[in-house]
Amino acid sequence: MGLTGGPAGGFPRPGPWQMAKVTEIRRETATAKTFRLELPIPVSFLAGQHFIIRLTAPDGYVAQRSYSVGSAPASEDPSSAVELTVERLPDGEVSSFLHDVVAVGDELEVRGAIGGWFVWRGDTPAVLIGGGSGVVPLMSMLRLARQEGRAELLRVIVSVRTPGDLYYPDELPGPQTTVVYTRATPPDWPRPAGRLAVADLAGVDPGATGFICGSARFADPATSVLEEAGIPASQIRVERFGPTG
Amino acid sequence: MTFTRGFSGRRARDPRLPPGQYDVGNDWPVLTAEATPRLSTDNWTFTVDGLVKEKTSWTWAEIMALPRSQFMGDIHCVTTWSKLGVSFAGVSVDTLLAAAQPEPSASYVLASSTTGYTTNLPLADVTNGQAWVVWEYDGRPLAREHGGPARLLVPHLYFWKSAKWVSGLTLMDHDQPGFWEQNGYHDRGDPWKEQRYQGD
Numbered sequence: 537m538g539l540t541g542g543p544a545g546g547f548p549r550p551g552p553w554q555m556a557k558v559t560e561i562r563r564e565t566a567t568a569k570t571f572r573l574e575l576p577i578p579v580s581f582l583a584g585q586h587f588i589i590r591l592t593a594p595d596g597y598v599a600q601r602s603y604s605v606g607s608a609p610a611s612e613d614p615s616s617a618v619e620l621t622v623e624r625l626p627d628g629e630v631s632s633f634l635h636d637v638v639a640v641g642d643e644l645e646v647r648g649a650i651g652g653w654f655v656w657r658g659d660t661p662a663v664l665i666g667g668g669s670g671v672v673p674l675m676s677m678l679r680l681a682r683q684e685g686r687a688e689l690l691r692v693i694v695s696v697r698t699p700g701d702l703y704y705p706d707e708l709p710g711p712q713t714t715v716v717y718t719r720a721t722p723p724d725w726p727r728p729a730g731r732l733a734v735a736d737l738a739g740v741d742p743g744a745t746g747f748i749c750g751s752a753r754f755a756d757p758a759t760s761v762l763e764e765a766g767i768p769a770s771q772i773r774v775e776r777f778g779p780t781g
Numbered sequence: 782m783t784f785t786r787g788f789s790g791r792r793a794r795d796p797r798l799p800p801g802q803y804d805v806g807n808d809w810p811v812l813t814a815e816a817t818p819r820l821s822t823d824n825w826t827f828t829v830d831g832l833v834k835e836k837t838s839w840t841w842a843e844i845m846a847l848p849r850s851q852f853m854g855d856i857h858c859v860t861t862w863s864k865l866g867v868s869f870a871g872v873s874v875d876t877l878l879a880a881a882q883p884e885p886s887a888s889y890v891l892a893s894s895t896t897g898y899t900t901n902l903p904l905a906d907v908t909n910g911q912a913w914v915v916w917e918y919d920g921r922p923l924a925r926e927h928g929g930p931a932r933l934l935v936p937h938l939y940f941w942k943s944a945k946w947v948s949g950l951t952l953m954d955h956d957q958p959g960f961w962e963q964n965g966y967h968d969r970g971d972p973w974k975e976q977r978y979q980g981d
Contacts, residue, residue: 549965550978555783590801592783597790600801600861629790629803637787645783650978652964653814752811752926759816769816770897776811 550650551579553590555643559617564703568669569635570606570621571644578614579648581605582655583676584747584775587620587648591630601630602650604672604749606704608679618648621703623669654747654775658684661741663767664692665732665758667750671703673775674749678713687712691740695732695754732758737765746772797855797865799972805862811926812860814960815896818946822930827877827914831891831951834882841930844914847872852913852934857972859939869923869934871915874907877950887952891959892933894946900959901968902935902942904952911937914947939970939977 556573563569573587583605590600607619624635638644656662656677664674671694681687692713696702698720708715716736717729727736746767748758755776763769795804822841830836839847850873857863883904890907893899906912913934916923923929928945935942941961962968967976975981 549980591785591788591790593788593790594784595790597794598801599788599790599803602860633785633788642786643783644785650965653960756817756926763816769818772816774813774815776813 550648551577553645553647556646558638558640558642558644561638561640564621565701567624568621568703569624570619571634571638572607572617572619573644573646574617575615575646578616579618580614581609581618581649582652582657583609583680584655584673585649585651585676586673587618587646588650589620589630589634590645590647591633592645599630604676605649606672606675606679608676608683611683621669621672621675654749654773656680656745656747658686659689661689661744662691663737663740663744663746663762664690665695665746665748665750665762666693667695667732667754667758668697668701669703670748670750670754670775670777671708672749674747675704675708677747678708678710681712682710691737691744693732693736695750695758732761734761734764737761740765740767742766744771747775748772749775750777752776795865798863799857800975802857802861802863802972805864808862809864809927810858810860810862812858813926813945815898817926818896819925820895820930820946825930826948827931828949829877829881829952830949831953832884832887833878833952834884835880837877837881839877844872844931845916847876850876850913852915852936854936856936856940856943859941859966859970859972859977863972868919869913869915870917870920871913871931871934873910874912874914874933874950875910877914878908881952883952886954889953889956891951891953891957892942892944892947893949893951894944895948896946898944898946898960900933900942900944901957901962902938903956903969906938906942906969907935907950911935937971939967939972941966942970 560572586602586604603620606621666674695716699722746762825841828838851870853868855865915934916931933944933947
């Protein structure tokens with residue numbers, strides 16, 4: 537089965553907690569922002585991994601959450617900066633603080649990289665399927681593939697409700713990517729609005745590894761569709777997230 | 782301690798929450814690395830093997846006939862959510878081990894799932910009323926996405942130790958890292974000591 541064994545490159549131990557400086561904040565959608573963080577202690581990471589942000593109040597109260605890295609690992613390892621894309625959740629204690637309070641020049645306590653399973657090392661065929669904010673770790677993989685000139689290894693399918701919900705709209709499109717709109721499409725879009733279906737995965741390499749990232753409500757049906765498209769369950773890696781905040 | 786500019790925190794801290802955890806309320810996030818399997822109780826089995834005097838397997842009907850045991854309390858996921866005041870029912874791991882009779886040299890267990898998932902635990906963490914194989918959550922059959930028909934429950938450790946779709950325990954004389962443990966997570970995972978990652 538696909539779950540036996542560890543990563544080929546040994547145990548990816550996360551780096552230490554460190555104070556990272558926010559050097560850039562970009563708006564991706566009405567509810568998502570990307571934070572570029574400069575790391576005083578550079579970190580080796582793999583496309584698909586995440587970082588933890590820890591907020592500490594003056595009385596010692598702490599809140600921490602994990603956020604996927606959207607940027608590609610630097611060509612020259614380790615990386616001295618990472619970009620985390622954060623969706624603002626209505627009740628999100630951490631995400632709303634990051635959106636509403638954090639400014640360029642602030643310092644945030646972070647630790648990473650975390651996770652050694654939902655990672656793509658850039659050298660094997662892979663099908664990436666992301667729902668909504670689930671595109672973030674997949675964007676790291678796509679950026680890595682393009683940076684290394686290996687984009688032909690990837691098929692990327694991103695599902696969003698409406699055009700306004702698409703992250704990285706200027707950068708995502710390309711011969712290897714497909715955008716599926718479930719509620720409303722851009723004008724003159726060839727595919728009618730509707731949920732991800734096996735037709736959206738025509739021609740996927742049955743030997744590819746499948747990476748599915750999204751809410752639990754997205755990930756389970758997407759897994760079934762990918763299996764229907766010919767990728768066995770043992771080759772499918774899933775990162776589901778529930779409401780975190 | 783380093784403070785975050787402008788952050789005061791929103792909630793009063795519940796003493797049931799270990800450090801770095803937050804109360805997820807009524808939600809129950811599903812975090813799984815693999816495709817959710819569809820398992821029938823018709824051919825379900827659970828096996829205790831390895832360093833035991835009597836390798837023992839139970840069918841669904843056989844395990845359901847064992848003395849029922851319940852847990853009421855809190856669960857803590859390494860991704861920082863905790864769920865407070867939950868209840869599970871099933872059978873105590875003590876009952877299963879009593880049938881299989883561990884050898885004196887047994888000091889660790891490796892729990893396995895039908896998906897190939899594994900997780901390692903000290904034997905001392907799954908005995909003395911600290912661990913269960915459960916098939917009920919809040920009085921209802923355990924849902925498939927939460928590990929149904931049956932999962933391991935070790936609520937005093939981070940929840941990845943509570944293997945979903947559990948199919949057996951192998952008793953060993955050494956600690957053998959399981960799936961997440963090989964992928965950078967801690968071998969024991971005590972939430973009160975924040976043992977999240979290897980080296981914590």
